[in-house]
Amino acid sequence: xxNWIKGNLSNKDIVLSSxxxxxxxxxxxxxxxxxxxxxxxxxxxIVENAFYYSSDIKHNYKSIRLWENDSITNRTxxxxxxxxxxxxxxxxxxxxxxxxxxxxxxxxxxxxxxRLQCITAGLNLGEAYNIANKLDDLLExxxxxxxxxxxxxxxxxxxxxxxxxRASVMLHLPTLTINNQIGEVLNVLSQVGMTMRGLYGEGSxxxxxxxxxxxxxxxxxxxxxxxxxxxxxxxxxxxQEKLTRDKLMESHKYEIEDRVYRALGILKSAVLIxxxxxxxxxxxxxxxxxxxxxxxxxxxxxxxLLLDTQTATLQKTYKDKLTEKEIQFNRxxxxxxxxxxxx
Amino acid sequence: xxNWIKGNLSNKDIVLSSxxxxxxxxxxxxxxxxxxxxxxxxxxxIVENAFYYSSDIKHNYKSIRLWENDSITNRTxxxxxxxxxxxxxxxxxxxxxxxxxxxxxxxxxxxxxxRLQCITAGLNLGEAYNIANKLDDLLExxxxxxxxxxxxxxxxxxxxxxxxxRASVMLHLPTLTINNQIGEVLNVLSQVGMTMRGLYGEGSxxxxxxxxxxxxxxxxxxxxxxxxxxxxxxxxxxxQEKLTRDKLMESHKYEIEDRVYRALGILKSAVLIxxxxxxxxxxxxxxxxxxxxxxxxxxxxxxxLLLDTQTATLQKTYKDKLTEKEIQFNRxxxxxxxxxxxx
Numbered sequence: 001x002x003n004w005i006k007g008n009l010s011n012k013d014i015v016l017s018s019x020x021x022x023x024x025x026x027x028x029x030x031x032x033x034x035x036x037x038x039x040x041x042x043x044x045x046i047v048e049n050a051f052y053y054s055s056d057i058k059h060n061y062k063s064i065r066l067w068e069n070d071s072i073t074n075r076t077x078x079x080x081x082x083x084x085x086x087x088x089x090x091x092x093x094x095x096x097x098x099x100x101x102x103x104x105x106x107x108x109x110x111x112x113x114x115r116l117q118c119i120t121a122g123l124n125l126g127e128a129y130n131i132a133n134k135l136d137d138l139l140e141x142x143x144x145x146x147x148x149x150x151x152x153x154x155x156x157x158x159x160x161x162x163x164x165x166r167a168s169v170m171l172h173l174p175t176l177t178i179n180n181q182i183g184e185v186l187n188v189l190s191q192v193g194m195t196m197r198g199l200y201g202e203g204s205x206x207x208x209x210x211x212x213x214x215x216x217x218x219x220x221x222x223x224x225x226x227x228x229x230x231x232x233x234x235x236x237x238x239x240q241e242k243l244t245r246d247k248l249m250e251s252h253k254y255e256i257e258d259r260v261y262r263a264l265g266i267l268k269s270a271v272l273i274x275x276x277x278x279x280x281x282x283x284x285x286x287x288x289x290x291x292x293x294x295x296x297x298x299x300x301x302x303x304x305l306l307l308d309t310q311t312a313t314l315q316k317t318y319k320d321k322l323t324e325k326e327i328q329f330n331r332x333x334x335x336x337x338x339x340x341x342x343x
Numbered sequence: 344x345x346n347w348i349k350g351n352l353s354n355k356d357i358v359l360s361s362x363x364x365x366x367x368x369x370x371x372x373x374x375x376x377x378x379x380x381x382x383x384x385x386x387x388x389i390v391e392n393a394f395y396y397s398s399d400i401k402h403n404y405k406s407i408r409l410w411e412n413d414s415i416t417n418r419t420x421x422x423x424x425x426x427x428x429x430x431x432x433x434x435x436x437x438x439x440x441x442x443x444x445x446x447x448x449x450x451x452x453x454x455x456x457x458r459l460q461c462i463t464a465g466l467n468l469g470e471a472y473n474i475a476n477k478l479d480d481l482l483e484x485x486x487x488x489x490x491x492x493x494x495x496x497x498x499x500x501x502x503x504x505x506x507x508x509r510a511s512v513m514l515h516l517p518t519l520t521i522n523n524q525i526g527e528v529l530n531v532l533s534q535v536g537m538t539m540r541g542l543y544g545e546g547s548x549x550x551x552x553x554x555x556x557x558x559x560x561x562x563x564x565x566x567x568x569x570x571x572x573x574x575x576x577x578x579x580x581x582x583q584e585k586l587t588r589d590k591l592m593e594s595h596k597y598e599i600e601d602r603v604y605r606a607l608g609i610l611k612s613a614v615l616i617x618x619x620x621x622x623x624x625x626x627x628x629x630x631x632x633x634x635x636x637x638x639x640x641x642x643x644x645x646x647x648l649l650l651d652t653q654t655a656t657l658q659k660t661y662k663d664k665l666t667e668k669e670i671q672f673n674r675x676x677x678x679x680x681x682x683x684x685x686x
Contacts, residue, residue: 254672258614265612271601329597 001103001131004170005080005303007121011289014238016170016210016303017081017119020128020227022136023155023164024114027144031156032090032109040093040109047108050142051097057138061099066091075312081119086110104131111156112164114139123234125167125227133223152219162219167227168212169234170199174287175244176237177209185237193217194233199279208279208306213237245291260288268339272328278309278335296342305335344446344474347513348423348646350464354632357581359513359553359646360462362424363471365479366498366507367457370487374499375433375452383436383452390451393485394440400481404442409434418655424462429453447474454499455507457482466577468510468570476566495562505562510570511555512577513542517630518587519580520552528580536560537576542622551622551649556580588634603631607640611682615671621652621678639685648678 002008004017025031029043044065052058066074066087074091077083082102087094087110094109107115116135118128146154153164160166176182182196189196199210213234215226248256263284267273273281286302288294307313309331315322322330345351347360368374372386387408395401409417409430417434420426425445430437430453440449450458459478461471489497496507503509519525525539532539542553556577558569591599606627610616616624629645631637650656652674658665665673 254614254668258675261612261614262609265608266605269604269608271604272597325597332601 001101001118001120001124001127002122003101003103004119004121005102005307006300007303009122009299011292011299013122013299014171014173014241014290015123015234016172017121018123018125018128019081019117019119019168019170020125020132021115021117021166021168022132023112023153023160023166024116024136024139024143025112025146025154025156026114027146029113032093032111032113033156035093035109037093040090043113044093044095044108046143047106047114047139048095048097050139051106051135053142054138061097061104063095063097065095067093072312072315076310076316079310079313080307083107084110084115087115104135106135112160123169123231125169125231129167129223129227159216160218162217163221163223163226165218165223165226166214167230168214169230170210170212171234171237171241172210172283172286172290173237173241174209174283175248176241179244179248181240181244182211185240189213189233190216192229192233194230207276209283210279210306245287249291256287256291257293259284260291260293264288264294264339267335269336270332272325273309273332273335274328275309275311275331278331279306282306282309297339301338301342305338308334344444344461344463344467344470345465346444346446347462347464348445348650349643350646352465352642354635354642356465356642357514357516357584357633358466358577359515360424360464361466361468361471362460362462362509362511362513362555363468363475364458364460364509364511365475366455366496366503366509367459367479367482367486368455368489368497368499369457370489372456375436375454375456376499378436378452380436383433386456387436387438387451389486390449390457390482391438391440393482394449394478396485397481404440404447406438406440408438410436415655415658419653419659422653422656423650426450427453427458430458447478449478455503466512466574468512468574472510472566472570502559503561505560506564506566506569508561508566508569509557510573511557512573513553513555514577514580514584515553515626515629515633516580516584517552517626518591519584522587522591524583524587525554528583532556532576533559535572535576537573550619552626553622553649588630592634599630599634600636602627603634603636607631607637607682610678612679613675615668616652616675616678617671618652618654618674621674622649625649625652640682644681644685648681651677 026043026046032040035043048063074088078085078088082098082105083096084107087096087107090109096108097106103119105117116132118132120128148154152162155161155164176185186196193216195214195216197212199207215230263281267281267285282302282305285294289297289299289302311327314327314330369386369389375383378386391406417431421428421431425441425448426439427450430439430450433452437452439451446462448460459475461475463471491497495505498504498507519528529539536559537556538559540555542551558573561569606624610624610628625645625648628637632640632642632645654670657670657673
């Protein structure tokens with residue numbers, strides 16, 4: 001799998017990443033929210049032992065225990081989509097196993113004992129599923145999962161019972177957003193059992209015009225069906241976004257160019273930028289890259305900036321706690337230097 | 344006198360230009376608003392003959408009859424501050440004499456028969472007055488002015504009776520504007536018999552944070568007193584503006600830099616800019632030039648852009664009538680190309 005941030009995607013691509021997440025629980029152990037710290041740490045040992053049992057994968061992974069880190073370090077993982085907010089909340093008793101490429105993350109003591117996620121660049125759900133499936137098999141060699149013949153995998157939340165799988169795709173939908181068509185997209189999605197969330201998962205505001213589309217239920221359909229349905233829906237949305245872009249370029253060419261080039265101009269010159277504005281401006285520039293107006297900035301730069309400008313990631317590079325203004329200053333400096341160093 | 348637009352002023356200067364305007368009327372001829380077109384054109388002949396009588400200045404001047412021009416050409420003179428709105432309204436029967444350097448403009452059939460104005464770069468009222476005074480003497484050799492021993496020069500509007508002189512200074516007051524201190528300045532000015540208007544004279548909105556300060560009355564004071572009073576008041580306002588800049592740099596250094604560099608970034612990249620926004624952005628960049636943040640853009644470039652981006656001046660360079668969007672496009676293009684060609 002290719003790391004979606006550094007991945008060498010086509011500039012035309014509207015999809016940033018594809019993710020498969022499997023929820024699993026260990027038989028005869030209570031769900032994480034019913035476990036105290038000691039018992040939780042036992043679960044971590046059990047899962048890690050099962051995972052590392054196969055010695056040939058060991059060197060490519062590291063284990064991270066959230067209670068051993070400061071809160072800023074933990075937040076940087078969240079900002080990179082490597083862990084969930086729930087895992088962060090459980091930081092006194094949660095951990096995760098991460099591969100070197102940062103494409104695989106096995107969260108322990110999130111809502112379920114195990115939340116295994118595989119993230120890859122572009123629209124590539126099949127590949128992500130294959131890897132997730134192999135790792136799931138590997139775990140199962142040494143673990144007994146809570147499983148019901150009729151229902152499937154048993155999970156803490158009923159919406160995950162069944163396959164325990166959530167497939168999701170992260171897309172950049174700037175013109176559907178600007179044109180106020182996201183509401184329509186949401187309506188269609190809910191009718192076909194899908195859901196859409198913002199850049200940072202459940203309940204997060206839609207910022208930077210980046211959305212995550214995923215299946216809402218994991219019961220009653222096979223993994224393959226879930227993936228195929230999602231792929232079909234995502235392709236439809238991509239076509240809608242492309243159509244809107246074409247229409248806007250016909251009716252409002254100068255306005256679109258103005259938006260794109262102004263955003264690039266501001267990012268190259270601003271001295272203070274807040275976390276919301278930077279995502280909007282990066283979305284404008286990304287649109288320019290995707291539409292071929294800007295040719296010297298590639299997608300990996302856009303993705304790197306998307307994450308490196310997040311507050312905890314910025315804060316992490318400094319020893320002292322920064323004020324909000326210092327964070328804004330360093331955010332602007334980082335973006336300015338990066339974009340001005342190009343060509 | 345130095346043309347204020349091209350003038351090589353110090354970048355630190357807050358004053359753009361100084362102007363002396365003398366109102367004069369010819370004895371025994373009715374004021375312009377009571378004259379028909381034929382009689383008005385006779386006045387034009389009388390004034391031109393008196394002016395050109397001294398043959399050694401002839402080659403440096405041209406006469407422009409407003410009714411011979413299209414309305415866009417006439418508006419470009421207004422945008423350059425070479426004629427007044429009133430002269431433009433009287434375009435069926437008004438004219439003006441302009442020198443090659445565009446520092447002297449003698450308007451005929453404005454509110455009075457003669458409105459002689461001398462505009463020079465920087466705070467230089469004395470020089471402008473000396474030139475105006477000489478030209479006034481030259482005219483008087485061949486014209487009989489309407490003059491009353493007690494009142495002084497007789498004018499159409501009572502506020503101009505006396506010296507018939509209005510002295511005015513154009514200044515850039517960005518931080519007083521941003522800090523909402525312009526109201527205070529206005530209060531003080533009205534207490535000392537001065538008035539403040541926007542970039543385009545009486546009743547014009549204050550745009551681009553550029554103001555014209557002038558004496559309100561011309562009766563009861565000598566020309567020298569009017570000039571000295573105005574100079575004193577202007578110097579006080581300059582100090583206030585400088586003080587505000589220093590204070591802001593102490594308390595909001597990053598915010599000021601952000602404003603300046605963003606404006607420059609936007610002007611270098613925008614594809615559409617309207618006439619109001621361009622003046623605000625140019626004011627931000629001008630502030631940066633005046634404060635030494637931007638060193639490669641000099642004042643003459645700022646002044647040229649200030650005028651060249653005005654609607655009629657832009658329109659004038661194209662044969663066909665442009666739509667509002669085309670004007671915005673060409674305005675942005677002009678600014679972009681000019682600023683990107685520097686350094």
